[in-house]
Amino acid sequence: MPDESIRTLILATAVLFAGISGFIIYFVVLYRNRQLKNKQEQAALQATFQQELLRTQIEMQDQTLDYISGEIHDNITQVLSFVKLSLAMPKNTGESEKQQKIKESRELISQVITDLRDLSKSLSYDHITSLGLSKTIEIEVERINKSGLIDIAFIPEGAPYSLGSQPELVLFRIFQEAVNNVLKHSGAKHFMVRLQYQPDLFNLTLEDDGSGFSDLQAGKNGSGLKNIINRAALIGGSATINSSPGKGCSIIVTLNPFKQQFYSGEPNHQNRFS
Numbered sequence: 001m002p003d004e005s006i007r008t009l010i011l012a013t014a015v016l017f018a019g020i021s022g023f024i025i026y027f028v029v030l031y032r033n034r035q036l037k038n039k040q041e042q043a044a045l046q047a048t049f050q051q052e053l054l055r056t057q058i059e060m061q062d063q064t065l066d067y068i069s070g071e072i073h074d075n076i077t078q079v080l081s082f083v084k085l086s087l088a089m090p091k092n093t094g095e096s097e098k099q100q101k102i103k104e105s106r107e108l109i110s111q112v113i114t115d116l117r118d119l120s121k122s123l124s125y126d127h128i129t130s131l132g133l134s135k136t137i138e139i140e141v142e143r144i145n146k147s148g149l150i151d152i153a154f155i156p157e158g159a160p161y162s163l164g165s166q167p168e169l170v171l172f173r174i175f176q177e178a179v180n181n182v183l184k185h186s187g188a189k190h191f192m193v194r195l196q197y198q199p200d201l202f203n204l205t206l207e208d209d210g211s212g213f214s215d216l217q218a219g220k221n222g223s224g225l226k227n228i229i230n231r232a233a234l235i236g237g238s239a240t241i242n243s244s245p246g247k248g249c250s251i252i253v254t255l256n257p258f259k260q261q262f263y264s265g266e267p268n269h270q271n272r273f274s
Contacts, residue, residue: 048234076112083108133168134160134195137175141193149183151190158197163257167235171204171253174228174239178206178251181224186210188248204253212243228253 083105089098128136134156141154163171175193182188188210196203225241228251232239237255 076116079108079112128168128172129165132160133163133171134197136168136172137193137195140172140175144179150179150188152179153190153192155192155194156197157195160195160197161257163202163255167237167255170231170235171255174204174231174251174253175206177224177228182208182210182249186212186249200256202255202257204251204255206251206253207248209248212245212247212249214243214245 086101086105089101093101131139138154138156141152144150144152162168179191182191186208188208190209192205192207194203194205194207196205228241229239232253232255235255237253240252240254241249243249
């Protein structure tokens with residue numbers, strides 16, 4: 001009997017040891033699989049972010065080229081044509097009048113050179129990095145206000161700090177997307193851009209006084225809104241969009257400047273129109 005008890009104890013110990021070993025092996029394999037899956041997901045998310053960033057750059061380039069084309073046609077070409085006509089003076093023009101026209105022409109050409117220099121800078125994405133998001137949006141607001149298409153109020157709050165070149169590029173494109181939506185669809189007369197720089201939070205608020213839209217209308221024609229939401233998520237932020245017929249539209253993009261600046265988890269969407 002004692003031998004039988006010992007054999008039973010040994011067998012039970014062996015079974016328990018095998019069970020514990022199997023349990024440990026199972027969790028080691030599970031842990032490694034999860035690690036591999038997380039790495040694959042991170043790689044896929046990083047690839048998605050880079051693709052979206054490239055698409056954002058292409059869209060900005062297209063819009064910039066449209067703007068440059070318009071500026072060359074409507075502004076620079078007209079100024080140079082005026083200079084050409086101004087310098088084609090009749091033979092009986094007095095010396096003082098000649099000098100005055102030459103002076104005016106030189107000033108106009110100097111302005112054209114400055115405008116061309118500014119246009120050449122706008123072709124590069126580096127100007128967002130060098131100027132910062134706040135200054136870049138301010139310049140764009142001034143340009144749009146000069147066009148007379150809509151009246152935009154720019155309200156910066158707090159001391160501006162860098163959010164990183166890629167997040168700022170995406171945020172600038174969100175601003176452009178919102179302006180395009182307003183100009184194409186809302187019929188708004190006024191648009192407000194507010195940048196709020198807080199120590200642990202950044203907010204980009206975009207509001208218009210246009211026709212607004214319902215949840216149903218947003219669902220049918222909301223590709224621009226979805227782009228804004230997805231882009232905010234890709235840089236680790238969230239987008240809140242509120243609108244109703246006749247009451248305009250409000251978009252608030254919130255970003256924690258100290259978190260990783262590209263999408264690395266479940267999307268943090270706050271959206272009534274998805």
